[in-house]
Amino acid sequence: MITCEQVNRTFHGPGGEVRGLSEVSFTVARGEFVAVQGASGSGKSTLLLTLGGMLRPSSGRVVVNGHEFYRLSAAERGRVRAEGIGFVFQLFHLVPYLTVLDNVLAGLPGSVDSTARKRAAALVDEFGLSARAAHSPATLSAGERQRTALARAILKQPAVILADEPTGSLDPENAAAVFRHLAAYQQRGGTVMVVTHGQDAAPFASRTFRLAQGQLAELNASPTAR
Amino acid sequence: MSPLALIWKELWHHRANALLVAGGLALAVALLTVVRLTSVAAERETRRVMRDLGFNLRIIPRDTDMEAFWANGYSDQTLPLDTVPRLAAQHGLFVTFNHLTPTLEHRFPVGGRDALLTGLGLSVIGPGEKKQPLGFVIPKGSVYLGSEVAARLGAKPKSKIELAGRSFTVERVLAESGSDDDIRLYTALEDTQALLGLPGRINEIKAIDCLCLTADQDPLSQLRAVLEKALPEAKVLQLRALSDARAKQRQMAERYAAFAVPGVLLGGALWIGLLTVLNVRERRAEIGLWRALGRSSSQLATLFLGKAALLGLLGAGLGYALGTAVALRFGPDIFKVTAKALEPDFALLGWAALLTPVFAAVSAFLPAMLAVAQDPADSLRAD
Structure with a gap:
């Protein structure tokens, strides 16, 4: 499902060269829940954006859902992303001028028909947001915002969900709820990759990696979670 | 969405x-x-305002005696009336000239004194333009009288006057202008031609200068060059002050x-x-x-x-x-x-x-x- 081969990403700044990712190689199979732990600045977001086709690596190969991403044009990468990858971000990134329901629908690549509206409404209900469906993001709590973002990622039933610090702005209760939703998605056959600075994703993950100074190392494999 | x-x-x-x-x-x-x-x-x-100022170009026969012209106010020579359509037919003429108005002007005895009899023909404007005619459009058998002439004849609008045995209706009495217009009689061109015994003749084409160049840009040499090519038997005079103001x-x-x-x-x-x-x-x-x-x-x-x-x-x-x-x-x-x-x-x-x-x-x-x-x-x- 996801293959990274010797991926490097170097940034050039006024302070000199910074290695965001260094010789990163791993494979994630379909239906896995993988957690990547790392301190702030360790390269977690760089890894996730690289896997999402939004940050070209300096070298190496990235294959997601059968597509070797960086051999595709930007438009083709956009299409692959629109159809097969769901994103969840720490800062939610909801569209401020859309309602909760419309934000969830914004995740769909094509036109929105009545079936899609019904599915979105059902998802909003499943995520406990029915009463907030017509509200704007500004009026939501952090937990509600992240659940909205999660519903948006799940609605199109992507092959992979990439979550970047999805619980970084949430209290423990809401954080646990987010991981439960991600785990439920994985149990329905989806692939999930979560990067966090803490260990709170580990109990839900089948495998856990640690990222430090751009280098990735596998910590353990959890047969129970798998 | x-x-x-x-x-x-x-x-x-x-x-x-x-x-x-x-x-x-x-x-x-x-x-x-x-x-x-x-x-x-x-x-x-x-x-x-410019229309009220009137024409600023005078096209007269080339052989005009200029001393007599300035003394009398009109040319002693004439041109055929078809000079106007011939001039108008010149390609690109209306870039330079417009409102070509044939006139015939001569001293004429009225009430025991000389007046300036002026016949005005229809203006010719550039093709496709919708400009109002400059000057007057006078019906046949009618006259416009300058204030001095009207006072001399005791004429009022709608009264009748006789000129060389022909009856004319006074269409308008013009307000005092402070110029030689006060001793003018305006008629249709054909009437003036008949009164002067000069059928089919004119002695001036009044016009408007369209170059809109100020005096320092020397419009006269350009006007003369265009006219020389189109109508070698005529010459053009420019009323500088009016042209300059317009430009x-x-x-x-x-x-x-x-x-x-x-x-x-x-x-x-x-x-x-x-x-x-x-x-x-x-x-x-x-x-x-x-x-x-x-x-x-x-x-x-x-x-x-x-x-x-x-x-x-x-x-x-x-x-x-x-x-x-x-x-x-x-x-x-x-x-x-x-x-x-x-x-x-x-x-x-x-x-x-x-x-x-x-x-x-x-x-x-x-x-x-x-x-x-x-x-x-x-x-x-x-x-």
Whole structure:
């Protein structure tokens, strides 16, 4: 499902060269829940954006859902992303001028028909947001915002969900709820990759990696979670 | 969700930005509407003033004795009447000359004293033009009398007078002018030709100089060069003071339009560009999100350019209404002579509705491209 081969990403700044990712190689199979732990600045977001086709690596190969991403044009990468990858971000990134329901629908690549509206409404209900469906993001709590973002990622039933610090702005209760939703998605056959600075994703993950100074190392494999 | 629905929702969310863009466009359209309507009024008013000043070119037979001409006020030589259509048929003539009006003028005894009998033919104007004729259009059998002649004859409008045994109706008695017009009798050209026994002849073609060059730009040599080619048997005299006044007025009006229109367009473009840049900066995270959701460059550009075009349409309507209201409210105080002719120009509304959205989209193009080129990783990266 996801293959990274010797991926490097170097940034050039006024302070000199910074290695965001260094010789990163791993494979994630379909239906896995993988957690990547790392301190702030360790390269977690760089890894996730690289896997999402939004940050070209300096070298190496990235294959997601059968597509070797960086051999595709930007438009083709956009299409692959629109159809097969769901994103969840720490800062939610909801569209401020859309309602909760419309934000969830914004995740769909094509036109929105009545079936899609019904599915979105059902998802909003499943995520406990029915009463907030017509509200704007500004009026939501952090937990509600992240659940909205999660519903948006799940609605199109992507092959992979990439979550970047999805619980970084949430209290423990809401954080646990987010991981439960991600785990439920994985149990329905989806692939999930979560990067966090803490260990709170580990109990839900089948495998856990640690990222430090751009280098990735596998910590353990959890047969129970798998 | 359709791009239009997204644009509409974003407009409503960022109302202040939208209002500033639409307001800026409305102001620009209003200014251009005022400039356009008042320019038309100013042109109309200038034309009226210039018409009142009269002709500024005199085309006379080349063999005219100039000393006698200036002493009498008319040429002692004549030209055939078909000189006018021959002159008018010259290619490109109306770039230089216009309102070609054949006249025949001679001293003529009236009430025991000499008057200036002047026959006026119909003016010939440039093809396709809708200009009002200069001077008078006098029906056959009628006369316009200068004030001195009318006083001498005791004539009033609708009274009859006799000239060389022929009866004429006094159509108008002209107000005292302080010029030799006060001893003139104007008739239709054919009547003067009959009275003078010069059928089919004229001794002058009065005209207007269209070059609109001031004296220092030496219009006379150009006028003479054109006439020399078209009508070698004639020569042209220019009433310098009138021509100069006309040229200066025309050039002033052109300078005003040349300054105002680009100034308003440039100001408007900068304003929209600046506000779009601010809008793009404010929406960095949103742009990154749309990228993450797989939206293409053209879809992103549509959001910004479509928004600009929609606001352009709104600005066009508001600006036209505002500009027309201002022009109609204050225009009549400025252009008193042609005040009644100031009216809404609906063709201008059509052009505004067509061009303002295009102008707004072009002004927003560079910032929109900045949005499209923005690296989503910059706004989406958490660590």
